Amino acid sequence: MSATALQRPTLVSHATYVLRSNRITACAAAGTLLLVLIAVFAPWLAPYNPIASDVPQALQPPSAAHWAGTDQLGRDIASRILLATRLDLFIAVSAVGISFIIGAVIGGFCGYRGGRLDRWVGRIVDVLMAFPLFVLAMALVAALGNRMENIIIATAVINLPFYVRFARAEVNVRRNAGWVEAARACGDSHVSVVLRFLLPNVLPAMAVQISLNLGWAILNAAGLSFIGLGVQAPTPEWGIMVAEGARFITTGKWWLVGFPGLALMLTVLCFNLLGDGLRDILDPRMRT
Amino acid sequence: MLAAIAQRVARRLISSIPALLGVVVITFVLMRVLPGDPAVFFASGPSAGKQEIEDLRHKMGLDQPVPIQLAHYLVDIARGNLGNSLTTGQPVVQDMRRKLPASLELTFTALTIALLLSVPLGVLAALRPGSLIDHAVRMLCTLGVCVPTFVSGLLLIYMFYYVLGWAPDPTARIDIFASTPPDITGFYLIDFALVGDWNGWWAAASQLLLPAFTMALFVLAPLARMTRASMLAVLGSDFIRTARSLGLKQHRIIIAYALRNALLPVLTITGIVFSTMLGANVLVEKVFSWPGVASYALDALLASDYAPVQAFVLLMASIFVMVNVAIDILYGIIDPRVSIE
Numbered sequence: 001m002s003a004t005a006l007q008r009p010t011l012v013s014h015a016t017y018v019l020r021s022n023r024i025t026a027c028a029a030a031g032t033l034l035l036v037l038i039a040v041f042a043p044w045l046a047p048y049n050p051i052a053s054d055v056p057q058a059l060q061p062p063s064a065a066h067w068a069g070t071d072q073l074g075r076d077i078a079s080r081i082l083l084a085t086r087l088d089l090f091i092a093v094s095a096v097g098i099s100f101i102i103g104a105v106i107g108g109f110c111g112y113r114g115g116r117l118d119r120w121v122g123r124i125v126d127v128l129m130a131f132p133l134f135v136l137a138m139a140l141v142a143a144l145g146n147r148m149e150n151i152i153i154a155t156a157v158i159n160l161p162f163y164v165r166f167a168r169a170e171v172n173v174r175r176n177a178g179w180v181e182a183a184r185a186c187g188d189s190h191v192s193v194v195l196r197f198l199l200p201n202v203l204p205a206m207a208v209q210i211s212l213n214l215g216w217a218i219l220n221a222a223g224l225s226f227i228g229l230g231v232q233a234p235t236p237e238w239g240i241m242v243a244e245g246a247r248f249i250t251t252g253k254w255w256l257v258g259f260p261g262l263a264l265m266l267t268v269l270c271f272n273l274l275g276d277g278l279r280d281i282l283d284p285r286m287r288t
Numbered sequence: 289m290l291a292a293i294a295q296r297v298a299r300r301l302i303s304s305i306p307a308l309l310g311v312v313v314i315t316f317v318l319m320r321v322l323p324g325d326p327a328v329f330f331a332s333g334p335s336a337g338k339q340e341i342e343d344l345r346h347k348m349g350l351d352q353p354v355p356i357q358l359a360h361y362l363v364d365i366a367r368g369n370l371g372n373s374l375t376t377g378q379p380v381v382q383d384m385r386r387k388l389p390a391s392l393e394l395t396f397t398a399l400t401i402a403l404l405l406s407v408p409l410g411v412l413a414a415l416r417p418g419s420l421i422d423h424a425v426r427m428l429c430t431l432g433v434c435v436p437t438f439v440s441g442l443l444l445i446y447m448f449y450y451v452l453g454w455a456p457d458p459t460a461r462i463d464i465f466a467s468t469p470p471d472i473t474g475f476y477l478i479d480f481a482l483v484g485d486w487n488g489w490w491a492a493a494s495q496l497l498l499p500a501f502t503m504a505l506f507v508l509a510p511l512a513r514m515t516r517a518s519m520l521a522v523l524g525s526d527f528i529r530t531a532r533s534l535g536l537k538q539h540r541i542i543i544a545y546a547l548r549n550a551l552l553p554v555l556t557i558t559g560i561v562f563s564t565m566l567g568a569n570v571l572v573e574k575v576f577s578w579p580g581v582a583s584y585a586l587d588a589l590l591a592s593d594y595a596p597v598q599a600f601v602l603l604m605a606s607i608f609v610m611v612n613v614a615i616d617i618l619y620g621i622i623d624p625r626v627s628i629e
Contacts, residue, residue, distance in 0.1 A: 127310030131605045134567025139601045142589050143318040219436050223571055226438050228590055242439055246575065249442045250458070252450045261439030268434040 018281045025277025031270035039086040048076035050083040050236045059248065062255055069255035071244065077255060080236040081263050087237050088267070091148070092217040095155035100210055102156075103163025104202070108194045110164070111171030118168070125161045133158040137220060141229045151230035155217050166209055170202040204282040211275030215268035222264055238264045296620050300613045311605040316361050319598050320354070365602070371595035375588055380599045384581055388603070389474025390461055391573065391580030395565050397477075397496055398503035402561070406508050407554065410515025411547065414523060425516065429509035437568045441502040441575040448498060455498050456491075459577045466491050499576040503568050507561045514557040518550040552623055559615045566604050 019026045038045065048066075054074035062069045068078035110118040128136070140154035174180065175198070183193050222239030225231040231240055238260040245256025345351050352360075364370070370380040413425040448455035456463055461476060469479035469488055477496070480489035522528065523546055531541045573583040585600030 123306070123310070127307060127314060130307045130311050130609050131314070131601070132563045132566035132608055134564075134570060135601055135604045138570065138586075138589070139315075139318050139597060142594065142597050215434070222436060223438065226436075227570060227574055227586055239438075242436075242442065246438075246442055249446050250449060252446065254443070254446050257439060257442045257446070261436070261443065264436055264439060265431075265434045268436075269430070272430070272434060 015281050018277065022277060022280065024273055025280070028270050028273035028277055031266065032274055035085060035089065035267060035270060038082060039089045042082045042086055046076075046079035046082045048079040050075060050080040051234050059253055059256075061253075068259040069253075071241070071256055072248065077241070077259050080241060081238070081260055084236040084238050084241065084260070085263070085267075087231065087235065088218055088222065088264075091152055091155065091221045092214050095152045095217050095221070096159060096210055096213050098152070098156040099159035099163055099213075100206065103160050104167045104199055104206065105195075107164040107167025107169075108171045108199050108202070111168040112175050112190065112194050112198060114172075121164065122168075125164050128157075128161045134220060134223060137224060138227070138229065141224060146229055148231050151221055151224050154224070155220050158220065159213055159217060162209065162213065163206070166206060167199070167202060170205055171198045174198055174201060207282060208275055208279045211271055211278050215271035215275070218264065218268055218271070293617065293620060297613075297617055300616050304609050304613050307609050308606060311602065311609065312362065312365060313358070315598055315602050315605075316358055318601070319361075319594065320357075370599040370602075373588060373596045374593040375591050375596075380595050383584060383596065384599055384603060386474075387579060387581045387584050390476075390578060391569055391582055393475045393477065394496065394499055394503070394572070394578060394580060395562075395569060397500040398507075398565060399558075399562065401500055402504035402507045402511055403558070405504065406511035407515050407547075409508075410512040410554075411519055411542065413512070413516045414519035415542070417520065422516075425512055429513050432505055432509040435505070436571070437502055437506045438571045438575050440505055441499065441572055444498055444502055445575075456495055458495075458498060458575075460495070461579060462488075462492050462495055499572050499578055502575070503565055503572050506568055507564055510557050510561055511554065514554050515550065518553040519546060522546045522550045548622065552619065555615055555618060555622065559612050562611050563608050566608060 019029065052075065054070070057066075057070050057074035058072055060066055060070040060074075066076050066078065068076070068081065071077055071080070106121060110121045131139075137154040137158050140157055141150050144150040144153060171194070180193060180197060183197050188196070221230070222237070222242070225237050225239035226243045228243070231237045233240060233244075241260035242257050242264075245253070245260070248256050350357070368381050370384075372378065373380050373383055376383055409425050409428075413419075413422040416422055445455070445458050449458055462468060466488065469476055469485065469492075470483060472479045472482055476492040477489060480486070480492055528541060528546055531545050536545075569580065570582040570586060572578065573580045574586060577583070581600055581603065585596050588594070588596035588600075
């Protein structure tokens with residue numbers, strides 16, 4: 001059939017085309033994949049036990065045996081960084097996941113219904129945005145208790161306003177579209193129209209937001225544990241590793257801060273570049 | 289013109305009241321869900337009897353309905369009573385007043401550095417899109433948002449204190465052996481300048497530079513990116529072509545005509561950036577042992593002393609709301625068209 005030849009390029013073929021022509025996005029995608037693999041296989045990849053201390057070997061600079069050096073208790077920094085990937089990604093992904101789901105549903109209904117609900121939600125979002133968001137996250141962790149799950153909740157809450165606004169705006173411009181009316185005419189309820197038609201339609205644009213937010217969420221979560229909130233000391237986590245290494249920076253022990261910092265930076269870089277790339281693939285209109 | 293600005297100021301101040309009220313309510317709600325019963329906390333000790341705790345609850349108004357407690361809270365804030373810090377034993381307001389200048393000095397210096405670096409960089413990148421400098425700026429921006437402030441701060445300490453030895457010991461606002469300036473404004477740079485003590489001024493400035501630069505680095509990216517984008521848009525518009533065809537000097541076109549028109553979006557993003565900076569304050573103050581409100585609140589938080597934390601959250605949100613008002617007013621001054629509508 002000649003129809004296949006005239007078909008519009010599929011998402012996959014378009015994605016391959018973009019990845020092939022845009023090396024940076026391809027690298028970011030590969031980097032993200034690598035991160036996920038590290039997170040999954042970290043226990044088998046790590047050369048040493050990440051929490052076993054070996055005091056005679058403390059504060060060793062990078063060497064062949066410990067290629068990222070050792071910390072003040074003689075623990076292997078490379079192993080700790082590898083193990084921490086899982087926790088850091090878990091915190092970021094679950095926080096962004098929670099705020100995406102809740103934000104999309106709230107924003108979707110607000111954009112669809114409008115009216116009083118929309119005004120009130122808008123007002124609450126405005127007040128949330130009036131707080132410096134990192135300070136709000138700090139206060140939330142203080143209020144809910146200094147535990148790891150509360151870091152996730154706090155990070156989710158400070159991400160929420162963006163998703164609510166985004167979903168609201170995107171649904172709002174589509175709510176009078178022909179296909180929405182068609183769905184209504186077919187007997188779909190309002191709830192079903194929002195959940196089955198409007199939100200899936202908005203999803204591609206939101207995927208960009210998710211990728212960009214993941215990097216931000218990792219920075220926030222690491223910042224919170226850097227100041228001593230959430231994840232507690234012996235657990236390998238990038239923010240805590242930097243906090244512990246901070247004491248030794250004035251005596252020139254750069255590797256305690258440098259390597260976990262590099263891990264944070266590369267992770268955020270991957271997510272940000274992937275977000276930019278996703279924008280090109282999914283939503284060519286928003287290209288910068 | 290002045291009357292229009294005054295009117296605008298008044299209108300914006302009034303319209304910021306709901307946001308401020310919302311901030312107070314959220315802070316109150318946070319306080320209500322704080323772990324533990326404040327009465328038990330304030331009681332003499334773990335041995336405090338049930339009767340004593342009941343009396344305290346009554347005295348603190350904790351046995352009253354929540355709306356009444358909220359009203360009491362509002363009255364307290366209006367009177368400037370934010371409770372006492374358990375760690376320092378002082379009223380929180382007093383502690384905050386003493387420590388706020390350090391934080392503001394840091395934040396505003398950082399903002400100044402960031403603007404002084406990012407606007408020229410953005411303009412340069414916009415003047416030659418696709419050139420080497422454009423790519424360099426883009427790379428700087430991409431990397432800048434990826435490095436957490438606490439890591440870049442520590443690496444800057446390593447570089448400038450340990451390796452090069454240019455920066456002083458990163459532990460306070462001023463060297464412990466140097467004398468502090470007379471307490472006039474609380475801003476060391478201003479106080480030293482007022483009494484003409486330039487050695488002291490230099491000591492304070494060199495202490496301030498590294499933390500301020502750390503903070504500036506983090507917000508450089510959004511500012512430079514926005515300057516570039518908005519300059520590009522303005523440079524392509526008709527009135528710039530007209531100015532060029534009239535033979536105006538290049539620097540006059542760029543600075544007086546293009547940049548002034550391109551500044552509005554930059555101003556908008558400055559408001560958002562300021563919020564980021566207030567948050568980053570916590571991290572930077574911890575890295576540099578900077579004795580500001582953020583490190584004060586953080587110490588209190590880790591010691592389960594919640595009155596300073598609440599006051600801090602309230603203060604930061606109020607500052608942010610006020611900065612947004614100021615930015616709105618600046619809008620009207622930079623672009624008179626905004627105040628007409």
